[in-house]
Amino acid sequence: MRRPGPSLHAADPEQWHYGRNFDAAKAIDQYAGFASLVMASGSTILWMDDAGDGLADAMFTHDPSLVSDAGAILLNMGKALRRAEVDAHERAYGNARIPILGRIVDPGTVEGGDCVWLDDKTLVVGRGIRSNEAGIAQLRAMLSVRGVEVHGFDLPLWQGETACLHLMSVISPLDDDLALVFAPLLPAPFYQLLKSSGIALIEAPEDEFRASNGLSLNVLATAPRDVIMIGGFDATRRAMEAAGCRVSTFAGDALCIACEGGPTCLTRPILRQAS
Numbered sequence: 001m002r003r004p005g006p007s008l009h010a011a012d013p014e015q016w017h018y019g020r021n022f023d024a025a026k027a028i029d030q031y032a033g034f035a036s037l038v039m040a041s042g043s044t045i046l047w048m049d050d051a052g053d054g055l056a057d058a059m060f061t062h063d064p065s066l067v068s069d070a071g072a073i074l075l076n077m078g079k080a081l082r083r084a085e086v087d088a089h090e091r092a093y094g095n096a097r098i099p100i101l102g103r104i105v106d107p108g109t110v111e112g113g114d115c116v117w118l119d120d121k122t123l124v125v126g127r128g129i130r131s132n133e134a135g136i137a138q139l140r141a142m143l144s145v146r147g148v149e150v151h152g153f154d155l156p157l158w159q160g161e162t163a164c165l166h167l168m169s170v171i172s173p174l175d176d177d178l179a180l181v182f183a184p185l186l187p188a189p190f191y192q193l194l195k196s197s198g199i200a201l202i203e204a205p206e207d208e209f210r211a212s213n214g215l216s217l218n219v220l221a222t223a224p225r226d227v228i229m230i231g232g233f234d235a236t237r238r239a240m241e242a243a244g245c246r247v248s249t250f251a252g253d254a255l256c257i258a259c260e261g262g263p264t265c266l267t268r269p270i271l272r273q274a275s
C-alpha cells in the first residue's frame with residue numbers, strides 16, 4: 001500500500017481527472033481510516049512511500065502489478081500519467097525478495113484493475129481503454145505455460161476514455177463462491193462464465209452504484225466474506241450482510257469517489273494464506 005502525501009497535495013484535479021469532491025488533505029485523512037481497517041484485519045502490509053514523486057494515482061497500488069503463484073508480473077499502464085509507477089513496484093518486490101515472473105511491454109498495456117482471478121488457474125482480463133489485446137496476449141504467453149487460462153473480455157466505454165472503468169469497477173469478489181456485481185456493465189460472456197463457475201452474484205443496487213460513480217461496488221475482501229467498503233451505501237451493505245458478509249466501512253468521498261478508485265484499488269494483494 002502507498003499512503004498518499006505530497007504528490008496528492010500537488011495534484012491538479014483537472015489533469016488527473018479527479019472530481020468535484022477532491023480535497024487532498026481530507027483524502028489523506030480518510031486514507032488513515034481505511035488503512036486502520038486493513039491493519040485491523042490482520043494483514044501484513046508492505047508500505048511504499050509518497051516522497052513527492054508527483055505520482056498522485058500511485059496510492060492505487062492495485063494497478064501497476066499483478067501477483068501470480070509463479071511471481072509478480074510488472075504491468076504497463078494504459079493511463080499515460082501512471083506509467084512511472086511500475087518501476088516503484090519493481091523496487092518494492094525486489095526489497096521484499098518477491099520473485100518477478102515478467103513484465104508487460106509496449107505496445108501491450110494491462111492494468112491490475114482489469115484483472116480478476118476466478119480461481120488459481122483462471123485469470124479474466126477486461127479489454128478496454130486501459131488494457132489492450134497485445135497486453136492480454138503477453139499475459140497469456142507468460143501464464144499459459146504455467147497451466148493458467150487467461151480470458152479477455154471486452155469492457156464497455158461507459159463514461160468515456162478519460163474516466164476510469166476497469167473490470168474491477170463492475171465486480172468485487174467477496175469469497176471463492178460469491179461476488180458483488182453491477183450486471184448491466186459486465187461483459188456478457190464474463191457473466192456467463194461466473195454463473196457456470198458456480199459463483200453466486202449479488203446485484204449491486206443501481207441507485208447507489210450511480211450515486212457513487214460506481215464506487216459503492218468497490219469492496220475489498222480481507223478474508224472470505226470479511227469486507228471493507230466506503231460508508232453511506234446501506235442497501236449495498238445490507239445485500240452483502242444478507243449473504244453472510246461482515247462489513248466494515250470508512251468515509252471515502254474525497255479519497256475514493258473523487259479520485260475514481262475504492263478499497264480494492266488502494267491495495268495490491270500479494271499473498272493470501274489458507275485459513
Ligand SMILES: NC(=O)NCCC[C@H](N)C(=O)O
Nearest residue numbers: 060113164166259260261265
Ligand atoms: N483498480 C482501480 O479501479 N483503480 C482505480 C484507479 C483510479 C485512478 N485515478 C486512475 O484513473 O487510474
